[in-house]
Amino acid sequence: MTTHTSAPVRFPKEWFALTIVYSFTGAAILASIIFSLLLFLSIDNNPLMKWLFGALAVIFELGKFYVWYEFGERRARRDVSGALSALVFYSILAAISIGGSIGGINSATNTALNIQAQHQRETARYDEQIAAIERQIKLNETAAMKYIELDRISSGVKRMQEANTALRLQQDKLRLERDARPVSEQSSMLGLMSSLADGLHWSVAQVQFALVCFLSLLLDVFAAFFVGLIGEENRFRRRWLAEQQEKVRQAERDAANTAELPQLEPELPPEPVLTPFERVRDALLNGHLRCSKKQVAQELQLPPEHVDSIFHQLMEQGILGQRPNRHYYVNDMSPT
Structure with missing residues (x-):
């Protein structure tokens, strides 16, 4: 089997x-x-x-x-x-x-x-201001210790404490402003680039x-x-539709030929169905069509790219030739 x-x-x-x-x-x-x-x-x-x-x-x-x-x-x-x-x-x-x-x-x-x-620069600016105030507070505390050593508590130390209190209030205000700023959300693209940079x-x-x-x-x-x-x-759709139309026309021709046969005549074997290549070759050799791709495509209703392929095969078999001006002609010694 x-x-x-x-x-x-x-x-x-x-x-x-x-x-x-x-x-x-x-x-x-x-x-x-x-x-x-x-x-x-x-x-x-x-x-x-x-x-x-x-x-x-x-x-x-x-x-x-x-x-x-x-x-x-x-x-x-x-x-x-x-x-x-x-x-x-x-x-x-x-x-x-x-x-x-x-x-x-x-x-x-x-x-x-x-x-x-x-966003990072603005946050760093707040941090720098807070750090500067912290340094000033430490300097004031050092100065207050000097006043204590000089027994000038009432005049110097009190003024330093008031200055530090004002500085701490300013420091707290800056922290609140910094923390109240919207958080910079890292996009997925930036996250991907950061991960690739770390990995590579x-x-x-x-x-x-x-x-x-x-x-x-x-x-x-x-x-x-x-x-x-x-x-x-x-391109495939145009070629497929042309093939389907050709099959329909061939079926109609076969049906018409069968209907025209006399009833008493013996049945003749069906004529072989010519392929598009054979139809183009016979039409050119018999002189029914000129060696023009456009005329062949119109008369035989074939797609242009299919006609290009057929002309290429005919030239390879020596049936057609091509002049310097790219016009085609039928070779006199072409095989039949």
């Missing part, structure tokens, strides 16, 4: 999967735009320049992801030079975008660090730079992956 293992059949993604893909793609692109805006908007404080730099950041981000989508389209058509030029252009825009994201995330973390440092024995500045570079690269790769996934799914 033999078992036949068939290749898995793929179908276009359902609405649920497409909703998730488009949601992730939109969220990643939006986050990349926001981080780039954080950097570009901080270049100049002039409102007009902010608008111009903000628009420039949005154009760079949207253009980058469209170029990546176009790279997938050209690669599917086997347009090597076009795909290479799109990849180079994408690399330039991606470098600008990643730099903008690094600057934006760095600006956001610097703001949190500055707020925490400002790096400075906080080094951890901050490494972390923002990693997050920027991860965000860009994440968005590019889903943009490429959308492009591949659209």
Whole structure:
């Protein structure tokens, strides 16, 4: 007993999967735009320049992801030079975008660090004032001991005690003001950077730079992956729909041919179903169609990338040739 293992059949993604893909793609692109805006908007404080730099950041981000989508389209058509030029252009825009994201995330973390440092400076200022008052109190106590030794208790010691009482009241007031200030809450990002700095024995500045570079690269790769996934799914859907329509038309032709056969004639074996490659090859060799990808795609209702693949196979088999002006022609000595 033999078992036949068939290749898995793929179908276009359902609405649920497409909703998730488009949601992730939109969220990643939006986050990349926001981080780039954080950097570009901080270049100049002039409102007009902010608008111009903000628009420039949005154009760079949207253009980058469209170029990546176009790279997938050209690669599917086997347009090597076009795909290479799109990849180079994408690399330039991606470098600008990643730099903008690094600057934006760095600006956001610097703001949190500055707020925490400002709170620490204000607390240290209160502590310094309290310590200075404590030193003055000790000096007054030393002076009071001198007055006691000189038998000037009534004149000197009483004045020192009153001064110390006033200083202690001022000290208590400063402590109350210091303790009444809101506690600086450490954000999760600052906590993560502090933990990494302790674990890696790096400075906080080094951890901050490494972390923002990693997050920027991860965000860009994440968005590019889903943009490429959308492009591949659209190409597969077009090809799958064209194949389904071709099957329906072939079934209709077979049904019409069967109905037109005389009842008394013996049954003839069914004509073999031609593949899209055979249909294009026969039409070009018989002169029914010109050697034009556009005309072949329109007349035979095939997807452009499928026609590109068929023309590539015909050139490999020597059936078609290509002139210097990139126009195709049928070889006279081509195999039939």
